[in-house]
Amino acid sequence: MSRLSNSVFSVSPAALLSGASTFDIFHRTSGVCVGTERLRRGLYAPFPVIGHPGQGAVTLVWGFAAVREAAAAGLETLNCIGIPDSHASALEIALEFEQRPGEFSPAEQYALWRLLKAAEPVASDVVTRIGSLLGSSGAAFQARMRRFESLPNAVRQAVLNESIDLKTAERCRALPEECLLRLSEPSYRDAGLSFSNTRQLLTLLREIWLRDGLAPADCLMLLDGALADSDPVAYLRRRRYPELVKREQRFEELRRETTAGSGVELSAPPYFEGDSFELRCRFSSRAELIRRRDALLEIEDRFDEFLELL
Amino acid sequence: MSFLNSSDELRYRSYYTRSFDHFYAEESVAEHPAVLRAREVAPDIPFEMLRSREEVPAEHRRARTLLAVGGRGNAVGRCPGTRGHICCNYLTVDLYTGCNLGCSYCIMQSYLNFSPITVRIDTQDSVARLGHIARLNAGRLVRAGTGETGDSLWLDPLFNISAEILEGIREYPNLVLELKTKTDFVDHLLGKVDPAQVVFGFSLNPTQFAEVEEPATVPPALRLAAAERSVQAGYRVAFHFDPIVRSAATAEAYAQLCTELGRFPSEQIAWISMGTIRYPKELRDALPDRPYLLDEFVPARDGKYRYLQRDRVELYRAMLKQLRAVTSAPVYLCMESDVVWRRVFGGEPQELPELRRLFEDLEVPSVGEAQ
Structure with a gap:
């Protein structure tokens, strides 16, 4: 982490949390669990921040969960270290701290992508390194995000909710919006379908919709009928085949x-x-x-x- | 331009100029007579010589680019057939890779989208290998075709390669070359190649289906007219109902097409094949959403998706009955299971006298065996 400056300084958890939350994008459990006791004893790597308390507000780059934990435990200060004021470089550092390539959720990846785009122009070697920290190549990450961005809003939401994966989203993107919105609603989540079952369900729905030329309301009725059934995939399969x-x-x-x-x-x-x-x-x-x-x-x-x- | 008459010359010049934006040839074949012929037929397509096919600019790697390559070596093989299904022992000669006739059911569309239409110009090795196979199978009928990875006649008025191959195989009377097409581009060959060794094969589908799903092909009625001209010139023809697609609209149209074959003398129809639509699962996503693909398909024993067996049998039986009413030409099934064969014909091809010769096992040596 050569991009970290050498000077470590103390900042209160409250100050860290009151700064910009730009980088508060990791919602899954971090690969690096600090724990209150280690925080109390100072046995942790300093938290990367942009800025310096002596020069105004600081922006925490990584460690929001741990800082909240420290605030809740009543710790007065945390060790921090300054990093260059660059979104791309900050994201790279945050990903290095996060240490879980291949395990980032679609929402986390998309948040990262938006931050990267806001930081344009980003050098291609940075994208490559970020891709690798995410567990793929930079080109694959970019391609995945561009595919995601080309989806209609309702389908995007379902991908971010992890109701469906990107490939399924692309296949069913043309379904009536009413049906796509349903994927983000409780009635869908209550059906407890796996990704694989969801893919089958939506593929069947899409094919029936196309074959029978269903009106949006009828398509939605069909989806609701399936979701209310004990086996939604079998329900639609009966109609499709x-x-x-x-x-x-x-x-x-x-x-x-x-x-x-x-x-x-x-x-x-x-x-x-x-x-x-x-x-x-x-x-x-x-x-x-x-x-x-x-x-x-x-x-x-x-x-x-x-x-x-x- | 000795091989085209003046009206064909105009027709093809205009047709190919509309079809292609660029014409590249590898250095090794740039002066080959077939390439020179093509440049003469369509002089308005910008031409460029390349050291190798890798030099085709990325933005020209598409079906509106024509690429002539050398590629000596083996281009002859057995028709791939499929596991668990009966194969007709057809030999394929890979001359063309790709085509831009745009048939919506063509699985090649999905993986050749970013490739130029490639023509293998040098046929010497293929002719030699065909000759070797013909000699090894003396007394047996050897059927070969150039229509496996492209249309046999679509580019033939440009390069005139079929005539070259036919000239090369003249000394092997047991070898027949089928030129399978969805065009009517036969006239440049009529009267110029030996009728004993060539069969003009026409793929047929109902007009209303072809109009939508085979948009850049020659309409079936014109293909039938070309078949008639071929027959009148003393050649044999073949018809391929493949892919057969079922719908309320097509049933009657297939019956009518079958009836139309009655105008051809049976002895001049070398064979008729039937095959219902099929596709491998991994390519389903690459095929466009056409209404006929929303029918009920199930994986057959070779993993390819087809109509339910019982439905296929019904389709074949109905068409066979219509064909039998108008012709006694041999009819066979393409890539079908033994069960379907037995249900449609009452036996497998080797057990049927009229098909035994077509399906005879051939000895096809592996490449490199002494010729």
């Missing part, structure tokens, strides 16, 4: 009606591609064998109904 789902349901019915409780496992080829079903069973007594045999006879009776599915 009616023929496939009909066959799956029919097979399940037939399987249940012919083999339930018999100990015979019956499976159809994946997606009904193929010309054969698979049967599996074991037996260890005559009674079991008779149950299996009866199930097979039942299957034989309904052979044509099975064959209809392939």
Whole structure:
């Protein structure tokens, strides 16, 4: 950290928190936990600040959570160190302190990006170093942020809330705004969908919307219907793939009606591609064998109904 | 310009000048007769010689740039086919990479967007390898085509490469070159190449579908007219219903197209193929949102997405019935499973007398084996 000056000085937590909050952008738990006891004993790296208390207000660059902790614990002063008055360089130092490449949230990354943009022109080597501190390359970081900025507001919000990832956001950006706004609302969060399920849900919704030419209100009704269901993805899948789902349901019915409780496992080829079903069973007594045999006879009776599915 | 008549000369000059902004050729082929022909046909396309293809400026790496490359070495291979599906033992000759006919279902569009249309000018090695394969498979029919990674005839009036290949394979009567196209660019070859060794293959789709989804191709009716001219000149033709796309609107149109094939004598139709639309999962996102892609697709055994098996069988059966009503030409399925083959034809191609010769196993040596 050659950009840090050598002089360490003391500043009260209150003064640090009353300065500009420009760099208060890291909301996840920092990789460097200081802890009240270490703060009290002075066993920590000085907090980087822009400015000097003797020359007016200081701007804390990193360590907001720890400084709040110190304020709450009643500490009078904290050791600080001055850094050059440059946003780009301050961000770099903050990221070095943060020490969690690859773990920054979309909101943190976007806040960083906005600060970087405000500090333009930024040398490309700084962007490269910042990219690497974020866990990717500078070019990838820039590209990701530009993709994010090209999204409609409602989708951006959902990405910042971590309701959806950037790739999904791009795929569903054209959905009616009503639906996109829903992704930031409690009814969506209550559904407890994983990123993967969300991606599936929105892909299905988007395809149904396009295929059926749904009006925005109908699209929203469909999304709400899905979110109210115990399995939102399955709900939309039924609508998106009616023929496939009909066959799956029919097979399940037939399987249940012919083999339930018999100990015979019956499976159809994946997606009904193929010309054969698979049967599996074991037996260890005559009674079991008779149950299996009866199930097979039942299957034989309904052979044509099975064959209809392939 | 001996290979084009004067009206074609005007047509193609205007067409290619509209299609391309730049024409580059690698130094090694800049004086090749095919490149000189192209410059003569379309003198208004700005031409530049390069030491290698890497020198194409970044801003010209797109489909409106034409690039002639040397690239001696093997360009002949087996049609990639797909795992778990029956392949027709077709050989592919990679002459062209890319095209700007703009078919919305073409997966090449997605990964060739930032590449010039590349033409492999030097065909000597390909011709030699085709000859070697033909000799190894004497007595068996060897089918080869140049339409795997580009349209066989789209650029042919410019470079006239097909005639060169056909000249090169004349001594191998068991070798047939199919020139598969969505154009009607056949006239420069009619009467000039041996009818015994060439098949003009036309991809067909209903007009209303082609208008929207194959925007820069020649309309199907004109392709059929070109097929008719080919037949009248004594050549054999092939028809490819691929990709077949189902919709309420297209069902009747496919039936009508099938009926139209009745005007061709069966013995002059070398083969007809059918293949429903399919795509690999990883390329779905790269394809545009077209209504036909919002149908129900499921992963087949090779991982490619297709209509449900039962629906494909129904589509094929219906088309086969319509085709059988008007022609006795061989009909086969492209990249389909054994199950679908059995359900549509009652057997796999090797079991069907009319298809056995087309699907005969070929011995194709690996590159580098003594020729």
